[in-house]
Amino acid sequence: MSVISSIRRSARAALLFACATGALNAAHAQEPVGDESETITVTGRRISQSSEAIGEDKISNVVAVTREALLSAPSGISGLKMLEQLPGFNVQTDGALGLYEFGNSVQTRAFNLDQIGFVVDGIPTGRSDAFGGSPVFRYVDNENLGVVEASVGAGDVGLPSYSTLGPVVQYNSIAPQDEMGLFVSQSFGDDSLKRTFIRVNTGKVGPFKAYVSRTKLNSDLWRGPGTIDREHWEAQLHADLGGDSWARFKFVSNDFFDYDSPTLTRAQYNCASTNLVGQCGRDYAYLENVPNTTTGFAPTVPGVYYSNSNYANVYNLAINVRKDRLYGATFHAGIADGVWAESTLYWEDKGGYGVSPDTYANSLTRYTAQVQAGLAVTAPKGVQYGRSGVGGNRYGIANKLHWEQGNNIVEAGLWAEVDKYHRTQARYNTVDGAPDGEPNLDELVYLRRNYRSQRDTLQVSLKDTLKLMDDRLVLDVGFKGLMLDYSLRGYRDFDDYYRVVGGVGVAGWGPQINSAHYRDMFLPMAGVLYKLDGRSQIFASYAENMALPKGMDDIYAVTRTGTSALVPQPNPERSKNMELGFRTNQGQVYASIAGYYTKFKNRIQSITTFVEGGGASTETFYQNVGRVKAYGVEASGTYKPAFLNGLAYANANVTYNHAKFQDDIVASVTYATAGKYIPDSAKWIVSGGVTIEPASWLVANISGKYTSKRWSTFTNTAGSSVPAYTVFSGYVDIGDGFSLGPIKSVKARFNVDNIFDKDVLSFISSSVTGDGAFRPLSPRTFQFTISGEI
Numbered sequence: 001m002s003v004i005s006s007i008r009r010s011a012r013a014a015l016l017f018a019c020a021t022g023a024l025n026a027a028h029a030q031e032p033v034g035d036e037s038e039t040i041t042v043t044g045r046r047i048s049q050s051s052e053a054i055g056e057d058k059i060s061n062v063v064a065v066t067r068e069a070l071l072s073a074p075s076g077i078s079g080l081k082m083l084e085q086l087p088g089f090n091v092q093t094d095g096a097l098g099l100y101e102f103g104n105s106v107q108t109r110a111f112n113l114d115q116i117g118f119v120v121d122g123i124p125t126g127r128s129d130a131f132g133g134s135p136v137f138r139y140v141d142n143e144n145l146g147v148v149e150a151s152v153g154a155g156d157v158g159l160p161s162y163s164t165l166g167p168v169v170q171y172n173s174i175a176p177q178d179e180m181g182l183f184v185s186q187s188f189g190d191d192s193l194k195r196t197f198i199r200v201n202t203g204k205v206g207p208f209k210a211y212v213s214r215t216k217l218n219s220d221l222w223r224g225p226g227t228i229d230r231e232h233w234e235a236q237l238h239a240d241l242g243g244d245s246w247a248r249f250k251f252v253s254n255d256f257f258d259y260d261s262p263t264l265t266r267a268q269y270n271c272a273s274t275n276l277v278g279q280c281g282r283d284y285a286y287l288e289n290v291p292n293t294t295t296g297f298a299p300t301v302p303g304v305y306y307s308n309s310n311y312a313n314v315y316n317l318a319i320n321v322r323k324d325r326l327y328g329a330t331f332h333a334g335i336a337d338g339v340w341a342e343s344t345l346y347w348e349d350k351g352g353y354g355v356s357p358d359t360y361a362n363s364l365t366r367y368t369a370q371v372q373a374g375l376a377v378t379a380p381k382g383v384q385y386g387r388s389g390v391g392g393n394r395y396g397i398a399n400k401l402h403w404e405q406g407n408n409i410v411e412a413g414l415w416a417e418v419d420k421y422h423r424t425q426a427r428y429n430t431v432d433g434a435p436d437g438e439p440n441l442d443e444l445v446y447l448r449r450n451y452r453s454q455r456d457t458l459q460v461s462l463k464d465t466l467k468l469m470d471d472r473l474v475l476d477v478g479f480k481g482l483m484l485d486y487s488l489r490g491y492r493d494f495d496d497y498y499r500v501v502g503g504v505g506v507a508g509w510g511p512q513i514n515s516a517h518y519r520d521m522f523l524p525m526a527g528v529l530y531k532l533d534g535r536s537q538i539f540a541s542y543a544e545n546m547a548l549p550k551g552m553d554d555i556y557a558v559t560r561t562g563t564s565a566l567v568p569q570p571n572p573e574r575s576k577n578m579e580l581g582f583r584t585n586q587g588q589v590y591a592s593i594a595g596y597y598t599k600f601k602n603r604i605q606s607i608t609t610f611v612e613g614g615g616a617s618t619e620t621f622y623q624n625v626g627r628v629k630a631y632g633v634e635a636s637g638t639y640k641p642a643f644l645n646g647l648a649y650a651n652a653n654v655t656y657n658h659a660k661f662q663d664d665i666v667a668s669v670t671y672a673t674a675g676k677y678i679p680d681s682a683k684w685i686v687s688g689g690v691t692i693e694p695a696s697w698l699v700a701n702i703s704g705k706y707t708s709k710r711w712s713t714f715t716n717t718a719g720s721s722v723p724a725y726t727v728f729s730g731y732v733d734i735g736d737g738f739s740l741g742p743i744k745s746v747k748a749r750f751n752v753d754n755i756f757d758k759d760v761l762s763f764i765s766s767s768v769t770g771d772g773a774f775r776p777l778s779p780r781t782f783q784f785t786i787s788g789e790i
Helices: 005-023 067-072 080-083 309-313 360-372 554-555
Strands: 060-068 090-092 105-108 119-120 144-153 168-173 180-189 193-203 210-221 227-240 245-258 319-336 339-358 384-405 408-430 438-469 473-490 496-499 504-507 512-531 535-545 572-587 589-601 604-609 618-624 629-641 647-659 684-695 698-707 726-739 744-751 761-765 773-776 782-789
Touching: 060 067, 060 080, 067 144, 080 090, 090 782, 309 360, 319 698, 360 438, 360 496, 360 504, 384 438, 438 554, 438 698, 473 554, 512 554
Parallel strands: 119 168
Antiparallel strands: 060 144, 090 105, 144 168, 180 193, 180 782, 193 210, 210 227, 227 245, 245 319, 319 339, 339 384, 384 408, 408 438, 438 473, 473 512, 496 504, 512 535, 535 572, 572 589, 589 629, 604 618, 629 647, 647 684, 684 698, 698 726, 726 744, 744 782, 761 773
């Protein structure tokens, strides 16, 4: 019996088990977080509840952003940008809200975005890459979140994720309210931003209560022509099944459309180079359509009006379209005193496409060889419409059994998932070959990719928690086992469609099949927590993790020159995480500090290059770069002095991270990366803010964040560093608790991002040597929000 068949049978067995017990879960799903009226704050209206913020009673470093902090952020902020408030996270996004999906990067310790696990209400989100994955920002809205909790180094062994090498971030939603109600929020801002959020609560109807919300956001790009359009729906139904049993049904729909903006070279940012209309610096952008009589756009091939390669830099041939749906059902069964079981079933349907331009000259070369090889293609007419389709579905089940007896807690978990993905890539004519012409999908100019991939995952886990010395000493010991199977079948790249032999196009290798299999049934985790007194704790943890190599589609969708040989199976990424920390809650002060040491081998690193014939378009490939070691300190604290009588309080986060490659990259050329800092990793990140509450109806805050120098290359090439910078933001909330007739909780909020209009490079697309590509920090941005509920 094949391994994949074994996993599928195990998944069916898991489903039958869950149905039989009537306890269908998420490996660590939770009873939904209470609604706004139930949110507890301890030290201020804009300070996280202290026990959550510092991870009280957790055996590893756990930090959180709670509901009050989420509701103080600009409306519509992305699920990733929320993390920049936490210690240990270096978050860079494009725009004040972070909505541009290809402009997000996250670094924590030795890991980046694709090596972090994300869980939404107990449902794992899969891989985080924007092109074919399920990034978390498509599935959350900050108004519907109760808490965002991050385990920075050693997530619970029961949490479902095949991508995490330690860090896991959980997004837990609010529960529907017991009372019927309507909440409405309207935001306006720079770049013609308009965002409407509406949530309707049914109130409690018998054993049921539910809500449904809709978000509609429209905005211009902050840099260059084009727009962003997002329509987001969420619905949740909660059912009281009696006793300690409950069920939750969840639905998310996200439709997203936006235009791309280009990355910049350093020369373009420093105005040593400009685009064809003279733009440079943070104003560098794609162009609006121009006639071929404009200087620099004259035809380069007689009779082909749009043959000039400069047309590959127009904005309307660079777009992204996504339609994603997520369905989930969680069942919690209280079996006996201290014994319960949970299960979550989920299904995700995703689709969409991206468009990038291609020059006439490049398309003609590809077309000529493919027509010689006998493919049914059409001659190019001008600039090309490059369409890359993405689609697929992902479904799974996660189960958890919790058994508490005396001072001992045993938890067992089982998670199974199937993730199917379909990728296509081809170039088509537009009407008359014009850059602003409609795509003519009946005129295929050349083919590049058409493959399907599948990831099958089975994870088992077991954890024992022992409480001793009147619960002052807590010991946590557990392990997880992970079985991963991957397969790709179809046309990987050009050589499977055609090859050039003796200067003439001939038939390619045809569709191919490749697979990979990974097993490790003992990935241990151990932790200890000692309570010095009722306010202070010492904790320590150790965890080992294995992950499916990130970018598997890109690794396997490669044809090797002169042969049909398949890419060999890459080694799985592995990590060992150790940390030691202290946390305290002293009333006026609560704080935590943790030191860590991480060993990471078989790191798969993304490398970005410019697309041939694609103007400023980029594409990413992945390569094993060997071992990485990281060590550092993460500290977080909040101080509310009693002598100010609640008028003001302050918070601060400090991260020191020393992360370096341990090996050279050995390829056709050996690159000296041993001992070099990993790209985009800041050694120091310091953030903090001051909040004042001079009256019951007024809250104001100013916050700053310092990010130290980062490298854009693996080799830390001279001149490839990005300077350190500090950026400030702030908000004013007016009307807290104010009512107007039947409308209650009327509030007005002003948010400003990048208060002092700092002009710096922020986002980095790294390269092995030379220099990287960049995105600038967005300029000063204002937003006004008014909200109320009935």
